[in-house]
Amino acid sequence: MKSPLLSLPGAVPAEGVDEGVAAHYGDLFREQRALADGTGFVDLSHRGVVTVSGPDRLSWLHLLLTQHVTELPVGQATEALILSAHGHIEHALYLVDDGETAWAHVEPGTQDALVAYLESMKFFNRVEVADRTEEFGVVYLPAGSIAAVPDGAVVRETAHGRDLFLPRASLESYAAESGPAIGLLAYEALRVEAHRPRLGFETDHRTIPHELGWIGTAVHLQKGCYRGQETVARVQNLGKPPRRLVFLHLDGSEVHLPVQGTPLYLASEGEEGRKLGFITTAVRHHELGPIALALIKRNVPLDAELVAGTTAAAQEVVVEP
Numbered sequence: 001m002k003s004p005l006l007s008l009p010g011a012v013p014a015e016g017v018d019e020g021v022a023a024h025y026g027d028l029f030r031e032q033r034a035l036a037d038g039t040g041f042v043d044l045s046h047r048g049v050v051t052v053s054g055p056d057r058l059s060w061l062h063l064l065l066t067q068h069v070t071e072l073p074v075g076q077a078t079e080a081l082i083l084s085a086h087g088h089i090e091h092a093l094y095l096v097d098d099g100e101t102a103w104a105h106v107e108p109g110t111q112d113a114l115v116a117y118l119e120s121m122k123f124f125n126r127v128e129v130a131d132r133t134e135e136f137g138v139v140y141l142p143a144g145s146i147a148a149v150p151d152g153a154v155v156r157e158t159a160h161g162r163d164l165f166l167p168r169a170s171l172e173s174y175a176a177e178s179g180p181a182i183g184l185l186a187y188e189a190l191r192v193e194a195h196r197p198r199l200g201f202e203t204d205h206r207t208i209p210h211e212l213g214w215i216g217t218a219v220h221l222q223k224g225c226y227r228g229q230e231t232v233a234r235v236q237n238l239g240k241p242p243r244r245l246v247f248l249h250l251d252g253s254e255v256h257l258p259v260q261g262t263p264l265y266l267a268s269e270g271e272e273g274r275k276l277g278f279i280t281t282a283v284r285h286h287e288l289g290p291i292a293l294a295l296i297k298r299n300v301p302l303d304a305e306l307v308a309g310t311t312a313a314a315q316e317v318v319v320e321p
Helices: 028-036 057-064 111-120 168-178 184-193 229-238
Strands: 022-024 041-043 048-053 078-083 089-097 101-106 128-131 136-142 154-158 161-167 243-250 263-266 277-285 289-297 305-308 311-317
Touching: 022 184, 028 184, 028 277, 041 168, 041 184, 048 057, 048 111, 048 136, 057 101, 078 229, 089 111, 089 154, 101 154, 101 161, 111 128, 136 168, 161 168, 184 277, 184 289, 243 277, 243 305, 289 305, 289 311
Parallel strands: none
Antiparallel strands: 041 136, 048 101, 048 128, 078 089, 089 101, 136 161, 154 161, 243 289, 243 311, 263 277, 263 305, 277 289, 305 311
């Protein structure tokens, strides 16, 4: 979906999976500072929007998701995962229920597979699943924002800010009233600073929730009856995940940031040594400089000095080894 807000002055299009919205509007660090101060909005209308309605929606979703949602209060935000039979992460849903419909936004391009899976699991439950991506776009307001919320808008409010589900036809008028517009790169920089994982960035085909710290926030350990639960319970009770998410401070003298997938090695060994992990997201932060999230082997010492390509990297713990 190409956002109409790409027509705003200074808009530079994002690339890759985030194609369709603005990466920035001309001044990355100014936009980051504004967002950190609680002003402006971020166009996330490239994300998929999926709804589930019907009287059985919450009890049915409870059987499929890693999160406890049978008694989800109206307006309370939550997040949940769908796992494979082996416990690997397949989908991440950012949910809110408005009393009649459960709304979720998901990673760009994943909505078709998600809807297909949900449809295959309906059986005799009184639920209706719909892909609403062509009708609604997501807009993010940072924590502390005093921007007005349009009447009737579905709002998902968290400690990090508010996600608004807005009709696509109203995006331009909303931008005119609630600016300044802030690009996705600023949003991503603050996401990395907050150590928040993102599906398809911090995950690969074998990632399990424990590796990213999604236990507790997206996985409820006191509920059962969902695909992949056995792996979650076994790792939680009997073992440790093979990898862990870390936050990295990168050498600021390097011109280029390491790209996603860049291998990590011990600084003392370099590329001749054993691969210890890889960069998942690297960004430039307005205060911290170049920073990144990465997945590394669980047993890498906490004080190990790492290198990503030619870039030195010092780690901070996100997920305990």
